[in-house]
Amino acid sequence: MGTVFAESHTKFSEFLLLFINPLTMMKNSFSPARLKHRLSFGMMLLLAVTIGAGLSSCNSQKKLAKKKAEQELAEKTAKAKADLLAILNDDGKMTLEEKEFKLAAVKRMNLDNQEIKDLIGQAEEKLNRERAALEKKKEEDRLQREKEAREREMRESGPYRNINLALDAVGNASDISTANMKIREALVNFAGDDVPVLILISKEGEDSDYDKPTTIRKYLEFLKDQKKSPNKVLNAVFDANGKIKELELIKK
Amino acid sequence: MKIKAFFLILAFSAIGSQLAAQDVLSPSRKQAIDSLALEKVRDLSKYISIIGNKDTPWSEANRVIERTLELFADGAMMGVSSINREEVNYYGVREYLERLMALNYDRVNIQWYNIQYISDLERQPDGKYVGVITIYQRFEGVTKEGLKYVDVTKKDVTVYVERKTTQISGRIIGFWDVMLGDIRVTETKPGN
Numbered sequence: 191m192g193t194v195f196a197e198s199h200t201k202f203s204e205f206l207l208l209f210i211n212p213l214t215m216m217k218n219s220f221s222p223a224r225l226k227h228r229l230s231f232g233m234m235l236l237l238a239v240t241i242g243a244g245l246s247s248c249n250s251q252k253k254l255a256k257k258k259a260e261q262e263l264a265e266k267t268a269k270a271k272a273d274l275l276a277i278l279n280d281d282g283k284m285t286l287e288e289k290e291f292k293l294a295a296v297k298r299m300n301l302d303n304q305e306i307k308d309l310i311g312q313a314e315e316k317l318n319r320e321r322a323a324l325e326k327k328k329e330e331d332r333l334q335r336e337k338e339a340r341e342r343e344m345r346e347s348g349p350y351r352n353i354n355l356a357l358d359a360v361g362n363a364s365d366i367s368t369a370n371m372k373i374r375e376a377l378v379n380f381a382g383d384d385v386p387v388l389i390l391i392s393k394e395g396e397d398s399d400y401d402k403p404t405t406i407r408k409y410l411e412f413l414k415d416q417k418k419s420p421n422k423v424l425n426a427v428f429d430a431n432g433k434i435k436e437l438e439l440i441k442k
Numbered sequence: 443m444k445i446k447a448f449f450l451i452l453a454f455s456a457i458g459s460q461l462a463a464q465d466v467l468s469p470s471r472k473q474a475i476d477s478l479a480l481e482k483v484r485d486l487s488k489y490i491s492i493i494g495n496k497d498t499p500w501s502e503a504n505r506v507i508e509r510t511l512e513l514f515a516d517g518a519m520m521g522v523s524s525i526n527r528e529e530v531n532y533y534g535v536r537e538y539l540e541r542l543m544a545l546n547y548d549r550v551n552i553q554w555y556n557i558q559y560i561s562d563l564e565r566q567p568d569g570k571y572v573g574v575i576t577i578y579q580r581f582e583g584v585t586k587e588g589l590k591y592v593d594v595t596k597k598d599v600t601v602y603v604e605r606k607t608t609q610i611s612g613r614i615i616g617f618w619d620v621m622l623g624d625i626r627v628t629e630t631k632p633g634n
Contacts, residue, residue, distance in 0.1 A: 366499065386610045386611075388610070388615060388617075391474045391475075391478050391618070392470060392474035392475075394468055394470065394471060397471070397616075398615075398616065399471060399474055399616065399617070399618055400615055400616065400617040400618070401478060401617060401618065401620075402606075402618070402619050402620070403608060403615060403617060408509070411505070411509070412485075412509070415489065415492060415506060415509065416485060416488050417488075427611070435611075436610065436611055
């Protein structure tokens with residue numbers, strides 16, 4: 191091996207001298223065979239140098255690509271972490287849909303990072319809870335809307351419609367005698383003059399606040415005196431004869 | 443004995459916690475009570491106008507006086523002023539209303555306006571809420587001879603609001619009892 195290297199080194203030196211100094215070439219015994227041999231050796235050397243350079247360039251490109259991929263992964267991981275923390279720390283600024291969209295995007299990254307996986311788990315748990323609460327709220331709202339619709343139906347087109355019309359007729363009466371006549375007509379619907387009338391002024395959960403209870407006679411006279419009908423029927427309790435024995439009103 | 447004392451303490455703490463719960467009214471409940479008290483003063487304004495109106499039949503005016511009295515706390519006084527004298531006279535509400543009904547004018551027109559709180563309803567140590575509502579009253583009286591008296595009076599109405607309960611058809615109903623107190627005259631000017 192050492193001999194081959196020594197011989198090659200000698201040949202390479204001669205080859206360089208040949209190109210560097212044509213006089214040297216002239217001085218050396220000049221034969222076509224020797225020249226051919228030297229040329230082919232030179233070509234081989236040139237080829238080796240070229241391949242070597244190419245290999246070196248390829249290696250550095252791979253390194254660059256690897257570095258770039260690592261950088262991209264780090265950026266992706268940082269973004270995923272930031273998104274997941276934003277989901278976990280959100281106090282209502284983002285909608286549930288936004289948070290679900292962000293989480294889905296992070297999951298699609300398929301990051302092999304334990305911290306990210308843990309955060310995904312926590313975020314999924316949080317969003318599941320929020321989704322359940324939202325569904326519950328939606329259901330409650332739907333039931334409330336249905337209840338209100340039923341009550342409205344009762345007030346506007348059901349048995350309450352006539353009572354509301356009777357109350358309004360007293361409030362809108364143009365003079366005392368008309369109002370008195372409307373009062374008499376309205377009272378026909380009630381079990382007696384002393385039927386209790388409750389006026390709901392506020393309701394919060396289980397807490398219902400009423401105005402001071404009055405009687406239907408006094409309430410109808412109040413409508414006559416004030417020339418207005420500010421309340422509508424919220425609920426009415428009927429007796430066996432179909433007469434109202436308790437009336438609950440609410441502000442229009 | 444110890445057991446009795448324990449139950450007594452327990453009962454008092456339950457009452458205490460209920461009272462404490464009443465202390466804190468949500469803004470919407472408080473607003474509802476504020477509006478209710480303001481509404482009672484507006485109702486009074488209408489009643490006074492009906493009683494003072496010479497076109498109101500005597501029986502109607504007397505009925506309305508009874509309704510008006512229901513708005514007031516016992517012993518409430520009503521201030522009456524005139525541009526023709528310095529002092530303000532105070533009458534019991536019934537007397538004031540009966541005098542109003544019997545005023546020696548051919549036509550009387552009373553209007554209340556700018557009805558608003560000057561002192562918000564505040565909870566007192568006894569649990570009642572007390573506030574002051576101010577009103578402006580324009581009084582116009584015309585004699586048979588066509589002489590016209592007009593004044594504008596600023597009055598302060600003290601309002602008391604108390605949470606009470608009653609039983610209706612076996613149900614316990616919580617309601618707010620609004621009672622009007624003294625009505626004081628703070629300013630009297632000639633009107634036009």
